[in-house]
Amino acid sequence: xxxxxxxxxxxxxxxxxxxxxxxxxxxxxxxxxxxxxxxxxxxxxxxxxxxxxxxxxxxxxxxxxxxxxxxxxxxxxxxxxxxxxxxxxxxxxxxxxxxxxxxxxxxxxxxxxxxxxxxxxxxxxxxxxxxxxxxxxxxxxxxxxxxxxxxxxxxxxxxxxxxxxxxxxxxxxxxxxxxxxxxxxxxxxxxxxxxxxxxxxxxxxxxxxxxxxxxxxxxxxxxxxxxxxxxxxxxxxxxxxxxxxxxxxxxxxxxxxxxxxxxxxxxxxxxxxxxxxxxxxxxxxxxxxxxxxxxxxxxxxxxxxxxxxxxxxxxxxxxxxxxxxxxxxxxxxxxxxxxxxxxxxxxxxxxxxxxxxxxxxxxxxxxxxxxxxxxxxxxxxxxxxxxxxxxxxxxxxxxxxxxxxxxxxxxxxxxxxxxxx
Amino acid sequence: xxxxxxxxxxxxxxxxxxxxxxxxxxxxxxxxxxxxxxxxxxxxxxxxxxxxxxxxxxxxxxxxxxxxxxxxxxxxxxxxxxxxxxxxxxxxxxxxxxxxxxxxxxxxxxxxxxxxxxxxxxxxxxxxxxxxxxxxxxxxxxxxxxxxxxxxxxxxxxxxxxxxxxxxxxxxxxxxxxxxxxxxxxxxxxxxxxxxxxxxxxxxxxxxxxxxxxxxxxxxxxxxxxxxxxxxxxxxxxxxxxxxxxxxxxxxxxxxxxxxxxxxxxxxxxxxxxxxxxxxxxxxxxxxxxxxxxxxxxxxxxxxxxxxxxxxxxxxxxxxxxxxxxxxxxxxxxxxxxxxxxx
Numbered sequence: 047x048x049x050x051x052x053x054x055x056x057x058x059x060x061x062x063x064x065x066x067x068x069x070x071x072x073x074x075x076x077x078x079x080x081x082x083x084x085x086x087x088x089x090x091x092x093x094x095x096x097x098x099x100x101x102x103x104x105x106x107x108x109x110x111x112x113x114x115x116x117x118x119x120x121x122x123x124x125x126x127x128x129x130x131x132x133x134x135x136x137x138x139x140x141x142x143x144x145x146x147x148x149x150x151x152x153x154x155x156x157x158x159x160x161x162x163x164x165x166x167x168x169x170x171x172x173x174x175x176x177x178x179x180x181x182x183x184x185x186x187x188x189x190x191x192x193x194x195x196x197x198x199x200x201x202x203x204x205x206x207x208x209x210x211x212x213x214x215x216x217x218x219x220x221x222x223x224x225x226x227x228x229x230x231x232x233x234x235x236x237x238x239x240x241x242x243x244x245x246x247x248x249x250x251x252x253x254x255x256x257x258x259x260x261x262x263x264x265x266x267x268x269x270x271x272x273x274x275x276x277x278x279x280x281x282x283x284x285x286x287x288x289x290x291x292x293x294x295x296x297x298x299x300x301x302x303x304x305x306x307x308x309x310x311x312x313x314x315x316x317x318x319x320x321x322x323x324x325x326x327x328x329x330x331x332x333x334x335x336x337x338x339x340x341x342x343x344x345x346x347x348x349x350x351x352x353x354x355x356x357x358x359x360x361x362x363x364x365x366x367x368x369x370x371x372x373x374x375x376x377x378x379x380x381x382x383x384x385x386x387x388x389x390x391x392x393x394x395x396x397x398x399x400x401x402x403x404x405x406x407x408x409x410x411x412x413x414x415x416x417x418x419x420x421x422x423x424x425x426x427x428x429x430x431x432x433x434x435x436x437x438x439x440x441x442x443x444x445x446x447x448x449x450x451x452x453x454x455x456x457x458x459x460x461x462x463x464x465x466x467x
Numbered sequence: 468x469x470x471x472x473x474x475x476x477x478x479x480x481x482x483x484x485x486x487x488x489x490x491x492x493x494x495x496x497x498x499x500x501x502x503x504x505x506x507x508x509x510x511x512x513x514x515x516x517x518x519x520x521x522x523x524x525x526x527x528x529x530x531x532x533x534x535x536x537x538x539x540x541x542x543x544x545x546x547x548x549x550x551x552x553x554x555x556x557x558x559x560x561x562x563x564x565x566x567x568x569x570x571x572x573x574x575x576x577x578x579x580x581x582x583x584x585x586x587x588x589x590x591x592x593x594x595x596x597x598x599x600x601x602x603x604x605x606x607x608x609x610x611x612x613x614x615x616x617x618x619x620x621x622x623x624x625x626x627x628x629x630x631x632x633x634x635x636x637x638x639x640x641x642x643x644x645x646x647x648x649x650x651x652x653x654x655x656x657x658x659x660x661x662x663x664x665x666x667x668x669x670x671x672x673x674x675x676x677x678x679x680x681x682x683x684x685x686x687x688x689x690x691x692x693x694x695x696x697x698x699x700x701x702x703x704x705x706x707x708x709x710x711x712x713x714x715x716x717x718x719x720x721x722x723x724x725x726x727x728x729x730x731x732x733x734x735x736x737x738x739x740x741x742x743x744x745x746x747x748x749x750x751x752x753x754x755x756x757x758x759x760x761x762x763x764x765x766x767x768x769x770x771x772x773x774x775x776x777x778x779x780x781x782x783x784x785x786x787x788x789x790x791x792x793x794x795x796x797x798x799x800x801x802x803x804x805x806x807x808x809x810x
Contacts, residue, residue, distance in 0.1 A: 139573050
């Protein structure tokens with residue numbers, strides 16, 4: 047059914063269609079409207095046979111989901127940003143125990159400085175936690191990926207994180223097609239656990255594992271993710287056949303066949319990049335796009351085949367590892383390791399803490415990759431003026447003060463100066 | 468010759484005292500009142516072969532509690548365990564001592580995980596299955612406290628049992644918020660002008676549990692099997708959040724002899740240091756009486772963690788403070804008042 051609705055609410059409707067049995071929610075640090083929507087549905091009786099639990103923290107939220115999942119219930123929660131960090135220990139625990147929990151991550155920045163806006167720092171902080179991570183480009187994607195996420199999680203008995211850009215998607219009202227319950231039921235059978243707490247068949251889950259078997263437990267976790275490299279495209283094909291929408295499987299491409307330059311990106315920014323590509327192609331610039339849907343498992347082989355033989359690869363990402371560079375760029379580099387005639391990879395860090403990524407800036411940086419190649423990470427639209435002033439200040443004054451506040455003051459001074467002129 | 472069972476039944480109003488305690492010998496009570504542990508049918512939920520230290524109070528407490536809960540639920544029981552001694556010594560991979568469904572997730576989340584288990588049972592329509600969360604004092608009073616308070620506050624249908632051995636014993640005997648003042652631990656060494664743990668710190672989680680107004684709170688001790696079993700069986704039958712804290716001496720952490728575990732647990736009650744009480748919906752309903760209070764020194768002296776209190780003529784000032792703590796408990800929980808007649 048087509049409807050005009052907010053991304054969070056659309057996602058909530060998709061979750062409800064998946065018939066979750068236990069939903070746990072902590073409201074803030076920060077949360078989206080997803081769990082509020084689900085809470086209403088449970089209260090109104092629209093979502094039946096579901097326990098909705100208001101917990102005291104994100105750590106408890108995922109812990110409740112762990113208990114519910116281990117006891118055989120389909121469990122769901124949502125979080126973002128600091129909330130994901132607060133549940134970090136349970137994030138690793140859920141994947142280590144092999145519990146098929148589905149969690150929405152309404153991607154946002156991590157502080158300090160405190161910032162509530164969108165980027166991918168939260169998702170990247172848990173990229174090695176053993177969860178599968180799928181990135182939605184649109185709110186329709188969010189709906190479609192969540193439905194597949196439950197199936198994927200339960201077939202592998204592994205948790206899945208569906209990453210949906212905070213604000214840009216979660217708070218955006220746009221047209222979406224909400225699937226029919228009958229179709230979702232046909233696609234997603236009831237949860238049949240591979241391990242369950244049952245007095246009729248008592249087992250111990252979560253035993254202490256020493257050096258004799260720890261490596262093997264970890265290996266099997268990794269092996270499941272390699273299985274997902276097959277399973278994700280299969281599920282996407284099955285989903286497409288039933289629902290008529292292509293979610294891309296591991297990745298999607300746009301104008302990629304003949305492109306000399308390929309842009310690699312994740313999430314909602316792909317929309318802006320596609321518009322930019324259209325404009326640049328009209329100018330005769332040979333450019334295309336690879337939109338990574340599955341960041342974990344990382345589609346190394348598929349990506350290598352796509353990127354090999356291109357002249358330039360530009361990775362645009364909304365996160366970076368301080369002291370190292372962009373995580374996605376590093377993963378792309380890894381995909382090209384030992385590839386003969388590997389293309390040059392250029393890393394662009396953009397949109398941190400919710401900064402807008404404009405087509406103008408993308409035009410400039412894509413052309414620069416050809417004209418003025420760079421090493422390391424390029425920070426899109428970096429305000430070099432205030433950075434220069436702050437570095438000068440820090441060198442001169444020992445008690446230079448808090449960085450964030452200093453920069454804000456400089457911005458304010460610059461604005462007043464501009465107004466005075 | 469009179470049948471002792473008949474005699475006991477005829478004298479239910481009498482209290483049996485053995486060695487100056489309230490312990491009632493099984494041979495003196497009728498079959499129906501004998502302990503679960505005395506029954507050949509006990510489930511041995513925590514069975515033999517685990518790797519606890521000799522004389523471990525926690526292993527004893529956990530078996531008493533789980534067997535009682537198994538009896539009360541007809542085996543329809545799921546346990547969630549916090550990280551800690553109990554978790555480590557019972558499940559060295561690939562072995563397990565648990566003869567019941569058992570889940571270990573993390574150190575600080577047992578209460579929340581149990582909430583999830585209970586929710587799953589409710590949504591699956593398995594009302595007969597009851598959920599217990601359990602952990603040591605570290606996993607309960609410190610790192611797991613947030614989740615515990617959340618579980619209490621929501622009145623989730625979980626019985627949480629804390630095995631209180633007054634410190635982080637599994638990791639080398641460090642201080643927890645349940646460590647008593649003056650006790651020597653690895654992080655409160657017996658050094659300096661005021662050796663051991665300091666006065667004015669720590670918290671009573673049973674009291675905090677009572678303040679949540681939850682349906683049932685109790686303290687218990689491994690020195691009184693009948694009382695412990697009764698409380699667990701009572702608690703497991705109540706719906707909503709419930710909390711039992713069981714005092715479990717730790718020979719390793721306390722520096723006591725393995726054969727003194729029960730004796731120390733008994734002395735802790737009889738000197739007033741560990742009050743035994745029950746509370747329902749925020750009101751203390753009864754407390755364990757003491758016939759003859761023993762001086763705290765009698766309880767402290769067999770434990771090497773308090774040895775510095777008795778060196779060089781003794782630290783009479785701090786011993787006095789500890790005695791005052793015990794006396795305050797005795798007054799607060801009316802432990803010297805005459806017992807109400809039963810039956």
